[in-house]
Amino acid sequence: MTTFDMACRREPAASRHVKLMVTCLCDLFFDDAAAATVEVLEHLGCKVEVPEDQTCCGQPAFNAGDWSAARRVARHTARVFAGDEPVVVPSGSCARMVSHGTLVLFEGEADPREASVAPRAWELCDFIVNGLGVTRWPGRVRARLAWHRSCHSRGTTYGEAALTLLRSIADLRLVEFGEPEQCCGFGGTFSVSFPEISRSVGGLKLDAVMATSPDGVVSGDMGCLMHLDGLARMRGDRALPVLHVAQVLRDALRATKDEG
């Protein structure tokens, strides 16, 4: 972990009061992933606050190179999430935008609010494992799932944290597929500006995953999953359920309740 700025990250307080960043994709399309995140955090004894004025982290404009637009949105986000509480995000890529992108955007001129949100941002699994110290997950999930390591896990502790939790779930089998280090080809605006390359790269990922005939593909980033799911349905592949890791964790809890 020599490369990224994880060392300056702020540890959560004992009160377990957290702020949830829903992410724009969950706000628009994937509400169940956000709901599952709330249930998972509450199971851990967290008091989950969902600031109503939140919109988006600013990543689309940041990645598109429109930094004045990105600053505008990032500034809004920093205002909405002001405070001392950890900001938990069910997305590796949005978490990385807040923890790292914000600092790049406001390099040397971040006001205290903008600077303070960065070290408080956590991807969900990272928060559970490395923030709260929880490494075993209760319940069971009877399924063979393919874990897509989304690219924003590189150089962070989030990918390993998600795997730690998934591996600890009873009956859950994680299937290995070829070239797991390869990107799904989404890349936000890249998928519309470079449609040919994006589709070809996504096709390779789908082929690799499908070859293992899993019951579903699970990831910590809905962006990758939206892309893969959209491609698969367009290709007419057999249905491949896509699941946010929070949904798997929530389903495991529900199974316990049902059994109890």
Added chain:
Amino acid sequence: MTREPFDRFAADQSEERRSSVRGGAKAGHEARGRALEADGVPFDRLRSLAARIKQHTLDHLDAYLRAATTSLESRGVTVHFAADAQSACGIVTDILDRRRAIRVVKTKSMVTEEVELAHHLEQRGIECIETDLGEFVVQLARDRPSHIVKPIIHKNRAEIAATFESHGLGPYDDTPEVITRRAREFLRRKYLAADAAITGANFISAESGRLVLVTNEGNSRFCLAATRCHVALVGIEKLVPTDRDVGALLDLLARSATGQRLTVYTEFIAGPRGVGQLDGPDEMHVVFLDNGRTQVLASDCRQILRCIRCGACLNVCPVYRQASGHAYRGVYAGPIGAVLSPLLEEPGRRFLEKADLPRASTLCGACHEVCPVDIPIEELLVRMRDRAKRSGATSGSTPSMGAWALVASQPDAWRAALSAGRLLAVLPGWLGPEPLRAWRDNHALPPWRGGAFRRWLEKRGAAHAR
């Protein structure tokens, strides 16, 4: 909205070429992984050391250039400085002209490609033969290299055999051994007849003035054995402080590039032939090239100059694998090229012509993950996109973010947009009507669930309150 020319180039690749590039790149990446694993190399620790060595050198480049000049001169090497490509070609031509050299042999060197030295010399009537097998094939076929380490990764052996046949190097035969033997026979005659040799350098130790050259074919040894004059063209970023530092970098270079512990040949050249030495040139020149590098050094992308040209980032890159090196329209392909090529052209028109390259990335960061000198390439790509935008480079393909930013910074507008699903036009930039159309060409859309989470939360809150 138009598609990026880069994407169209990728789409027009023949299936044969795409599979050559993808297969070669994948094999290179896998060989790297095996080499690091086999020796239990503590990659993260070693690369952080390598990064510090290179960054330290860059941060004190003026001092190390002075030190290197002193060391080289004390070994009898003549040192030159070239501000740009034209000046570099001029200096080399002058050296050759003074010796009346008309036949030159040359090793593989990115920087000579960058200044188009071989082309320049040919125009002056000087024969300049590439002696690296891959570069030799490129030269015969009048093609361009498409990979930093494997210049003909885009060719299969049938194409190479056909090129040899059409240049009178024997009847068609695509057996690799036959191709290699024919090249060797042809090149041996050139080595013996050559008046001078041109090389690059992988490293120069400022402390000792030793120039380090790595090859797998031994062609640099042949180049330097029989010729009387050695000219090395070297980017100023190739310096390292001490001989010891070279060791750390060599530990990573071949493993990253070709999956070898070391290249077959690693030469340490300490000046021209000394008294009592039988072989070697009796005249040696080092031409340090700037060509935009000091400007890069002054920019917020200076880490890119740490690059040791191993090509690992090309091999792992999903975009490079699909598009091939020629899509990058320059000497440096892949993620490293997408940052470096436009930067070296800055400022001005030629920067704008290459300002689309940094967009040709999903920002997946696989390049950074494998980089032996820990260059945060994905971050530099984003910085370059911002730089392009500020320089007025236009992109027909990137959706405008202005309207989206307006909505995303005003919570009331955002909530209104959520509840009225039809307001897609201003919702995240890449989901506007035009991008939406592009998206739908390839993807089924997920069902619209705008605001559903917020309603769930509200209902649940009410239920909890009861």
